[in-house]
Amino acid sequence: MNTPVSATVVSPQLRDPAWVSRLFWLLAAAVLLAPALVITEFKPWTLFEPETIKSTKRFISDFFPPKIETEFLLLVMREAWRTVAIATAGMALALIIAVPLAFISTSAISISALPGRMHALPFVLRQATRWLLIVLRSVPELVWALVFVRVVGLGPTAGVLAIALTYGGMLGKVYGEILESDETHATHALLRNGAGRLQAFFYGLLPQSAPELTSYTVYRWECAIRSSAVLGFVGAGGLGQQMDNSMKMFQGSEVATMLIAFMLLVAVADQASAWLRKMLA
């Protein structure tokens, strides 16, 4: 005979024991999120007030139709290409910063750590390098761009330098983490057999982690393209700078064209990076 199941009385064994903790975490999330909404003055209903709707309509209607004069399109293409160039040049400089620092910060190629504990001096050096990378990457590229616009003047150079510094820190830190987390068996075997650090790096560690490192680099390059467009708004050249100019002139149709160009650019970069990463897999 089946056990009768009453609607009100459920035997304790049949009650989900995980229920209480699930409820707790749900409530905890709500309690933690509520102050965030207050601090950010999150009031979505203001979007739907008549005054807001009117100005939104005006702004958006300016966008149509997008401007498609040949001369303007050529300008947009040139600026889009400049944006890619800023991102690529910035990434190249970032690699020059990131690769040696990541190499220095990796304890997987420590010789003194082979039989046990790393010596004090290399330990301090590795930690210091890690901190340097963290400092580099914790300053947003927008801030670096504002600094460099003042130092080297308006134009792409400021954008390149801003991306180089922030992305140098970002790449260096993540490269270090990738190298650190990978299987070290091959690398340690080489070090134990008397190979140098750089030799062990190139013959053991790098072939192990190369796909992951490259894939992350390509992904970051794509991010740099998006970010270099934003940097243009503070005068660091490229599509963003043109967009900023047009916005200040209330040329909605120009902004629309550039937005479309930018979306196309990001889509192409996304495809290119997906294709590259698939090739490496």
Place this chain on the structure above:
Amino acid sequence: MRIAIEGLAARHPAAASGSLPALKPLTLTITPGEQLAIIGPSGAGKTTLLHALACALKPATGRLLLDDIDPWKLPVSQLQTLRGQLFLAPQAPPLPPRQRVITAVLAGRLPRQSLLASMASLFYPSHIPEAQAALEKFGLAGKLWERVDRLSGGERQRVGLARALVSSASLWLVDEPLSSLDPSRAAQAIDTLTRSAREHGATLITSLHQVDVAKRFQRIIGLRDGALQFDLPSTEVTHERLAALYAQHEEELLGATANGEENTAENPHIAPLYCR
């Protein structure tokens, strides 16, 4: 290389300093060019002994003398130069999966190569004939340009051993070289190792699970629970001694030759997560 160990005990680097050492105080001398096998049940301290001899593990007590020099008294850079004289082949072949076989073998030359030469060799491999000859001796002649991840487990193990042949080490420490080889490959591999070590004038020390293979060495060391049970010419290693060495582990003594199939199992890859 002349090896002397005096009351040497060692424990795994991760082990607590108060814990029982994996290798209890041990005294041995090994003359240059000697070939010897270390046998014993799992957990006997065979790998620990090899690591201690390779200067991969610092002795907890006692000392190691290589050609009458205590390597642990040397500065780090000189110790690293000395390690170039010691070739340690771990049981799991230490080969990056995406590396080509040629590069993996030539990595054995790194200690005697300048950084520049080893970088150039990544661009275009130097000493291709040497690598090919080493592979041929292990029956891998056709695998020179293959990628390591295309090889079976047994083939990888033999590539790891071929590395010894291109190194200039005078002490070869080989950990379980036959663990994933079938019996005929195992016989070939051990023949190649012993003959090549003789040709190179290198001392060969290898840990083995296969007692019948160990009998082909002049000298056999029996380890059990981290302690020396016997150190004898192989002719004097009797059934009684083996039975005592493997007491309670008889399946390892009997099944030693049975588990020699080529295994192709891959290590599971653990995908790490990062803050990006």
